[in-house]
C-alpha cells in the first residue's frame with residue numbers, strides 16, 4: 414500500500430521478507446536478515462573508482478588507426494554498454510526501492526545503482542576523448558534498431574513491475590482500470606512480476622556485457638585502446654558483484670530461505686525464467702553478428718564470440734539451478750580470464766607504462782584537426 | 790609434518806593436495822587441469838564446481854551463493870579427500 418519514506422510502525426526487519434513486506438524505516442546494519450547484502454555493499458565500496466583517474470588520451474591515436482570495421486565494433490559496443498548502464502543506473506532504484514523490506518538490501522540496491530552511474534560517466538569520459546563532440550554517438554542509441562531491440566527486452570520487465578507497484582500503492586489490490594484497460598492487481602501478480610524482473614536483470618548482469626567485454630579485451634591483447642580496457646576491467650569487476658547479488662536473491666527464493674510464496678512462484682515460473690535467459694543469449698549472438706557485419710577483428714570472429722556466449726551462459730545458468738543448455742564446456746577465449754581476475758585490476762602487467770594511470774588528470778581538449786578525416 | 794588430501798577431478802585426475810600450499814583452484818592449475826574462473830576472489834561464481842564427495846574449508850568467505858553440493862575452489866582448500874566435477 415502507499416509508500417512511506419519513514420514507516421512509523423514498529424517492525425522487526427529480521428522477520429521481514431526481502432520484498433513486499435513492511436517498508437524499511439531505520440537504516441540499521443548492526444543486525445541483518447541476509448548478511449550477504451551488507452558484505453556486498455562493503456565489497457562494492459572497496460572497489461570505488463573514478464573514470465577520470467584513468468588516462469584514456471592515448472586511445473585516440475589507436476582509434477584513428479583502426480579499420481572501419483573495427484571502429485564499428487568499438488563504437489557499437491560502447492553504445493550498447495551506455496544503454497545497459499543507463500537502464501541499470503536508475504531502474505533498480507525506481508523498481509525495487511519502493512518494495513524492499515530489509516535495510517541491508519535497500520542499501521545494496523542504492524550502492525549497486527550508484528556504481529552503474531559511475532559506469533555511465535566512464536563512457537562519456539571515453540567518448541569525449543575520442544570525439545570533439547560525441548553527441549552523434551549518444552543520439553544514435555535511441556535510434557539504432559539493433560540497440561532498440563535489446564532496450565525493449567531489458568526495460569519491459571522493470572516497467573511492468575513499476576507500473577503494477579504504482580497501481581498497488583495508490584489503489585491497493587483489485588481490478589483497476591487505467592485508460593480503458595483493466596489490470597488485476599494482486600500480491601501474487603506483483604510477486605510474479607518481481608520474479609520475472611529479477612530474472613531479466615540477472616540475465617543482463619550475467620551475459621549481456623560479455624560480448625562487448627570480449628571485444629575490448631581482444632583490442633587490449635593487441636595493445637590497443639588500453640585506457641578503455643582499463644576502465645572496462647573496473648566495470649567488469651563491478652558487474653560480477655551485481656550478478657552475484659541477483660543470483661543470491663534468486664537462490665534465496667528457490668531455497669525457501671526468504672518468502673515461501675516466492676519459492677512457489679520460482680517453481681511455477683521456471684520455464685518463463687529459462688526463456689528470459691535463453692532470449693538474452695540469442696540477442697547477444699545476434700549482437701555479435703551485427704558487430705562483425707563489416708568484417709572481423711584480429712583474434713575474434715562471430716563464431717568464437719557466440720561460443721563464448723554459450724560458455725558463459727552455461728556457467729551462469731547452473732548458478733541459478735538450471736542445467737547447462739549448451740555443449741560449449743571449455744572456454745574458447747582463455748585470455749579473457751586475465752582481464753577478469755579481481756587482483757589484476759590494480760596491478761596488471763600492462764600498467765608498467767604507469768602513464769596510462771594518472772590520478773585525477775584528463776586532457777579533454779581535442780581540436781578538429783586532431784581528428785583528421787575519419788568518419789563516424 | 791603436513792596433512793595432504795587426495796583430490797579426484799572429473800573422474801580422471803588424481804591429485805595430492807596440501808591445503809597449506811594454496812587454493813583448490815591453484816592445485817588444479819598446478820596439475821594442468823583446464824580450469825574455469827574469473828575473479829579468483831569468491832565473488833563471481835565462475836569457478837563453481839560440483840563437490841561429489843568430501844568437505845572443503847573456505848579460507849575466504851565467498852560472496853557468491855554456494856548451492857548445496859557445490860564449492861568455489863578459488864577460495865577454499867580441501868578439508869578431506871575430495872571427488873570434484875569441475
Ligand code: FES
Nearest residue numbers: 829831834836863
Ligand atoms: S573465480 Fe570467482 S568465485 Fe571463484
Ligand SMILES: [Fe+2]
Nearest residue numbers: 498501529532
Ligand atoms: Fe554497469
Ligand SMILES: [Fe+2]
Nearest residue numbers: 501618652655
Ligand atoms: Fe551492473
